[in-house]
Amino acid sequence: MTTANLLLPLAAEQKSADVTDWAARIGWVAGLLLFVALVYWLMRQGWKWRGSLQSDLPELPAAPDDPGEAGLTMTGRYHGSTTAGQWLDRIVAHGLGARSRVELTLTDAGLDVVRPGARDFFVPAERLREARLDKGIAGKVLAEGGLLIVTWEHGDRLIDSGFRSDRSAEHAAWVDALNSMNKSITTHRTSTTEGPAR
Template identity: 80%
Template structure:
């Protein structure tokens, strides 16, 4: 056996050890990257959760949501679809999260003589009295959710000292135009009291700013 063969044979174990060491080092780096990414995702989620809670605290002056009356009167319209959230009227990114209004969910809407009954499986139901209704329209976005033009049914209503836009999407989008017409016909603007008119005026002024 030549000296070259002996040198090569003696170097092989060292090369194998170096290769194994390099592989272990690579796995350690990969694990470190994965852990770092997971920690970053957890931090972002925590910040979003804290921001949500803080927004809810700031909106703590919003009154409790009314329940549907025991005798709501005759049913005018019904639909099933999705509830996409609520915002300050005219400010489609100013999400309202108090009292569960920020939770997206399935929805069953029933328009009666008494008002609009919003039933949300898995989330909190609420009722909008006829006297609180202000406007209905078709729009494309609310609370960060954007659809095609006219894809959302937006209902504007007064609650406490605030005007609220709530966004709904019917499973059958073609029927949303009928909802807009029926709701707006139902809303008697002459019955809006001074407080309601004041709220609307203030909201429009803030939106103009």
């Protein structure tokens, strides 16, 4: 028997090994696509359900016609809002759950949050409570101090909103400015409530 005759059965075996069970492959692909669609639908339903649970949250305030002179400005990203002190309890009502680019402006009147492609909002100065540096908020974890967290009051709820500047070195100046503004407003509010000393 020649070498050529020995190679013929091997060539035939290799050729038959290339045959694919297309029906099984198409079935697996279709099943995988259905599973992905189901997971996406469940996530969407969960988002809607969370939004309905937070329907008591009032409408977000809009910026006043004359917000005053800009003290600080910042461009970066808005990473979402949560219930204050509970970094996994995401707030999605009124578009607060949508991540986006952001332009922040701090004035005497408050904090103007402009979000291209998402809903803008304004936090009046008397509603600002504190600012701090942190490493995470629902769905986003960064290095220590990588997020600027602004705590503010809306309705009867305290909210933490997370921002990241394009230049993270700016975060410390924002923390100082926001906390100084809050301290000044608190002092003024206390002195007005107590009245002049006798």
